[in-house]
Amino acid sequence: xxxxxxxxxxxxxxxxxxxxxxxxxxxxxxxxxxxxxxxxxxxxxxxxxxxxxxxxxxxxxxxxxxxxxxxxxxxxxxxxxxxxxxxxxxxxxxxxxxxxxxxxxxxxxxxxxxxxxxxxxxxxxxxxxxxxxxxxxxxxxxxxxxxxxxxxxxxxxxxxxxxxxxxxxxxxxxxxxxxxxxxxxxxxxxxxxxxxxxxxxxxxxxxxxxxxxxxxxxxxxxxxxxxxxx
Numbered sequence: 001x002x003x004x005x006x007x008x009x010x011x012x013x014x015x016x017x018x019x020x021x022x023x024x025x026x027x028x029x030x031x032x033x034x035x036x037x038x039x040x041x042x043x044x045x046x047x048x049x050x051x052x053x054x055x056x057x058x059x060x061x062x063x064x065x066x067x068x069x070x071x072x073x074x075x076x077x078x079x080x081x082x083x084x085x086x087x088x089x090x091x092x093x094x095x096x097x098x099x100x101x102x103x104x105x106x107x108x109x110x111x112x113x114x115x116x117x118x119x120x121x122x123x124x125x126x127x128x129x130x131x132x133x134x135x136x137x138x139x140x141x142x143x144x145x146x147x148x149x150x151x152x153x154x155x156x157x158x159x160x161x162x163x164x165x166x167x168x169x170x171x172x173x174x175x176x177x178x179x180x181x182x183x184x185x186x187x188x189x190x191x192x193x194x195x196x197x198x199x200x201x202x203x204x205x206x207x208x209x210x211x212x213x214x215x216x217x218x219x220x221x222x223x224x225x226x227x228x229x230x
Contacts, residue, residue, distance in 0.1 A: 060110045062112055062114065063092075063103055064090075066230035067090050067092055067094075067226065067228055067230055068105075070226060071090055071147075071224065074146075074147035074224060075224050077147070078147055078167045078224075081165075081167055082149050082223065082224050083223075084222045085223075086106065086107055086108055087104065087105065087107065087223055088104075088107060088223060088226065089103065089104050089105070089218075089219055089223070089225040090102075090103045090105060090225075090226050091117055091205060091225065091226070092228075092229075093123075093131040093143065093228065094230055096129045096130060097130070098116075099116075100116055101117050102114065102116065102117035102215075113214075113218065115207055115211050115215065116192075116198060117187065117198075117205055117207050118184060118187040118198045118201045118204075118206040118207075119200060120140075120142045120200060120203035121141045121200035121201070121202065122140040122141035122143075122202075122203065123203075127200065129197040129198075131143055131229065136166070136170055136171055138173055140203070141201075141203050142203055143201075144166065144170060144174060144179065145227050145229070146166060146167065146168030146169075146171040146226070146227065147166075147171075147224060147225075147226050148164040148165060148166055148171060148224070149167060149223070149224060149225070150162060150163075150164055150181070150221055150222065150224075150225060151165055156182075158182035158183070158204070158206075160182070160183070160212065160216075161180045161181065161182040162180055162181040162216060162219075162221075164179060164205075164225055171227075179203050179204055180204050180205070181205045181212075182205075182207075182212070183209040183210075184201065184206035184209065185209060186206065187199065187201075187207050187209075188208045189208060205227075
């Protein structure tokens with residue numbers, strides 16, 4: 001009996017030892033396999049970070065890239081003042097006044113509506129049709145550049161109008177200078193037929209009389225208007 005017990009005990013001991021040795025031999029290969037597989041796995045949180053990063057917004061057709069990127073930067077820079085971010089306006093004063101320089105841009109679908117807009121007489125003393133320079137000085141009658149936020153509507157000497165507030169050092173006198181959006185006969189398309197260009201404002205964003213309601217409907221209050229040259 002004792003011999004059988006000892007043999008059985010020895011076999012069990014050997015089996016256990018064999019399993020242990022086999023496991024010890026197998027373990028490094030399992031570890032190597034895990035390490036090999038780990039090399040092909042993404043870093044923790046990498047996919048989430050990539051998903052959270054929005055795609056770069058493409059420049060809408062007809063919009064000057066440099067001004068568009070400046071406008072988007074202003075939208076972020078002044079996010080505390082600009083409540084609505086779906087539509088913006090860019091007044092592109094690189095162009096001749098007979099060109100539609102006032103661009104209403106829908107950032108959600110990329111559509112653009114272009115309208116005529118007059119610039120200030122102080123920015124174009126010789127009435128060349130081009131903005132020669134900008135000014136923020138009171139009494140200059142010049143167009144000022146930078147980011148504005150559209151504000152309240154009122155009725156004044158130019159009829160139905162909309163105030164804008166300048167958000168940059170280059171246009172922070174806009175409210176005191178009474179720089180507004182309004183309609184004007186000298187910004188109508190028939191001025192181009194008669195004189196080859198639009199008339200000039202006293203620094204305001206003067207648009208064609210029949211397009212004023214459209215501008216008000218698109219922009220409303222609390223949206224960005226960016227004016228400048230590239």
